Amino acid sequence: MAPAQNSTGFNVMHTPSLNKGLEFTAEEREANNLRGLVPSAIWSPELHLQHAMAQLRSKATPIEKYIFMQSMQDRNEQLYYRMLAAHTHELMPIVYTPTVGQACTDFSHIYRQTPRGVYISINDLGHVREILDNWPEQDIRAIVFTDGERILGLGDLGINGMGIPIGKLALYTACAGVHPKYCLPVTLDVGTNTQSILDDPFYMGLRQRRDRTEAYDQLVDEFMTEAKAKYGPQVLLQFEDFGNTNAFRLLHKYQPTHCTFNDDIQGTASVVLGGLFAAEQITQKSLSEHKFVFMGAGEAGTGIADLIAMAITKEDPEKSIEDARKQIYLVDSKGLVIAERKEGLQHHKLNYAHDVPAASTLIETIERVQPSVLIGVCTIAKTFNQQVCELMASINERPVIFALSNPTSKAECTAEEAYTWTKGKCVFASGSPFDPVTLGDEVFVPGQGNNAYVFPGIGLGVVAGGLTRVDDTIMLVAARTLADHVTDDDLKTGSVYPPLSKIRDVSLKIAAAVAEYGFEQGYATIEKPESWTELCQAAMYSP
Numbered sequence: 001m002a003p004a005q006n007s008t009g010f011n012v013m014h015t016p017s018l019n020k021g022l023e024f025t026a027e028e029r030e031a032n033n034l035r036g037l038v039p040s041a042i043w044s045p046e047l048h049l050q051h052a053m054a055q056l057r058s059k060a061t062p063i064e065k066y067i068f069m070q071s072m073q074d075r076n077e078q079l080y081y082r083m084l085a086a087h088t089h090e091l092m093p094i095v096y097t098p099t100v101g102q103a104c105t106d107f108s109h110i111y112r113q114t115p116r117g118v119y120i121s122i123n124d125l126g127h128v129r130e131i132l133d134n135w136p137e138q139d140i141r142a143i144v145f146t147d148g149e150r151i152l153g154l155g156d157l158g159i160n161g162m163g164i165p166i167g168k169l170a171l172y173t174a175c176a177g178v179h180p181k182y183c184l185p186v187t188l189d190v191g192t193n194t195q196s197i198l199d200d201p202f203y204m205g206l207r208q209r210r211d212r213t214e215a216y217d218q219l220v221d222e223f224m225t226e227a228k229a230k231y232g233p234q235v236l237l238q239f240e241d242f243g244n245t246n247a248f249r250l251l252h253k254y255q256p257t258h259c260t261f262n263d264d265i266q267g268t269a270s271v272v273l274g275g276l277f278a279a280e281q282i283t284q285k286s287l288s289e290h291k292f293v294f295m296g297a298g299e300a301g302t303g304i305a306d307l308i309a310m311a312i313t314k315e316d317p318e319k320s321i322e323d324a325r326k327q328i329y330l331v332d333s334k335g336l337v338i339a340e341r342k343e344g345l346q347h348h349k350l351n352y353a354h355d356v357p358a359a360s361t362l363i364e365t366i367e368r369v370q371p372s373v374l375i376g377v378c379t380i381a382k383t384f385n386q387q388v389c390e391l392m393a394s395i396n397e398r399p400v401i402f403a404l405s406n407p408t409s410k411a412e413c414t415a416e417e418a419y420t421w422t423k424g425k426c427v428f429a430s431g432s433p434f435d436p437v438t439l440g441d442e443v444f445v446p447g448q449g450n451n452a453y454v455f456p457g458i459g460l461g462v463v464a465g466g467l468t469r470v471d472d473t474i475m476l477v478a479a480r481t482l483a484d485h486v487t488d489d490d491l492k493t494g495s496v497y498p499p500l501s502k503i504r505d506v507s508l509k510i511a512a513a514v515a516e517y518g519f520e521q522g523y524a525t526i527e528k529p530e531s532w533t534e535l536c537q538a539a540m541y542s543p
């Protein structure tokens with residue numbers, strides 16, 4: 001029902017950023033023509049939060065909880081963010097991985113009418129500015145956008161991938177306090193190659209195969225150009241879950257001219273490096289003393305590898321980048337990446353195509369390389385089986401095993417498997433959360449090696465400092481800051497990441513470090529403040 005023109009109260013209650021429901025005071029009810037539109041009880045924020053959490057907890061399944069949270073975001077934004085801030089540990093797995101994976105799979109089926117972000121289709125070429133103008137907020141500072149081709153480890157979901165920009169931006173606000181009004185989720189609709197989606201009568205995107213013509217690049221270019229022209233050179237444009245045939249080349253194309261980064265390539269690298277820095281205290285090995293095997297040689301795999309190699313050369317200036325890369329081995333769907341395969345290799349793998357004999361299995365690779373660090377980013381569940389984990393434990397006192405593929409159904413192994421098979425020796429982290437594991441009288445708390453530990457803080461730093469570029473060193477700065485916030489108590493439980501309950505504080509520190517670094521590089525559009533932390537703190541939205 002459309003509200004009557006003069007019904008300001010009705011409009012207020014239908015504006016998520018203004019609606020407070022039963023929290024409206026008597027004065028606010030009077031001033032906003034709300035009399036009779038809300039029951040007469042006046043609730044405290046605490047009671048309202050308890051009520052919402054009780055409603056949420058009464059939902060039987062994670063996807064029902066997801067739908068409840070979405071509808072809360074659509075009707076009462078403050079309460080939504082208060083829920084997330086007060087119950088981050090409980091609600092991150094709902095609004096983010098793993099449940100967001102199911103929400104994307106089901107996106108067209110659970111879709112509600114409320115607009116949340118914009119869809120820009122290949123048929124909208126020439127109309128991108130018009131679409132951005134249709135969005136009610138004109139001052140946008142952070143955009144997360146996808147073309148839906150590689151949604152988590154679930155593959156090509158077309159516009160159903162919109163759940164990811166929505167979820168990531170919710171974390172910008174919940175984990176780092178970037179004001180929700182500055183955030184815009186965007187999905188580029190260029191079709192999908194997933195037949196089951198094309199056959200789904202309820203699918204809401206373009207019913208065509210993925211556009212692989214020049215029009216695709218034209219659409220991305222029009223979007224990048226118009227976003228920068230409309231919102232200014234400091235608008236942050238975060239690439240998310242693009243397929244790797246586009247992700248690397250688009251990042252390289254736009255990094256020199258736009259304030260942009262690719263979260264899967266760079267944000268993931270930063271969070272993994274942070275975990276490895278923190279793990280040094282457990283393994284008693286510095287980064288340059290490790291040997292690394294990656295299961296998966298895509299965006300995440302080579303992104304992490306590149307940042308590790310860069311960090312090794314900083315740690316040991318005697319080492320060239322080529323030597324640093326020699327400590328890193330990648331395995332892809334065809335086996336170990338080696339020089340003999342160079343001809344058919346994708347560009348991003350070439351630096352790691354070492355002159356060594358072929359190895360067709362992970363076990364063979366581990367036996368040959370003798371790695372101290374094993375990182376899973378291959379989207380194939382259970383690839384770190386008992387034999388793999390036992391082998392890692394037999395060649396290392398404290399092997400590092402990160403099973404980073406998302407969502408949980410794609411994890412290379414579970415926390416329980418990793419700790420059990422290595423008899424508690426491994427330093428473990430996972431992309432999606434796992435509960436603590438008890439072995440004998442020891443309790444292990446697995447850390448969540450997810451880029452959510454860094455991208456919100458980087459985003460806040462970019463927004464607060466008005467940065468116009470995000471370079472690779474920013475990822476190193478964020479990794480170091482993250483590691484500095486891992487306490488001895490965290491390490492004692494086996495976690496190389498701080499608990500989620502501290503994420504706002506950690507994000508603030510990352511933001512301050514990023515903004516300061518950006519200023520020193522000449523990327524900032526503000527004057528130097530007295531304190532970078534105070535600058536970022538002042539920019540934080542608190543629901």
Ligand SMILES: NC(=O)C1=CN([C@@H]2O[C@H](COP(=O)(O)OP(=O)(O)OC[C@H]3O[C@@H](n4cnc5c(N)ncnc54)[C@H](OP(=O)(O)O)[C@@H]3O)[C@@H](O)[C@H]2O)C=CC1
Nearest residue numbers: 152153244296297298299300332333378405406431450451
């Ligand atoms: N924890 C976190 O923060 C993050 C986790 N991820 C997760 O990492 C996973 C990979 O993402 P991303 O790198 O962007 O994806 P890509 O598609 O770019 O790369 C996937 C890689 O896995 C390889 N692969 C596929 N099947 C096998 C197999 N059977 N054995 C060995 N390797 C295989 C592919 O091989 P080939 O090259 O031959 O095709 C490719 O190199 C996803 O599940 C994603 O959710 C991603 C970003 C952040």
Ligand SMILES: CC(=O)C(=O)O
Nearest residue numbers: 152241264406450451
């Ligand atoms: C976490 C993330 O960005 C991914 O799995 O794609």
Ligand SMILES: [Mg+2]
Nearest residue numbers: 240241263264
């Ligand atoms: Mg991603």
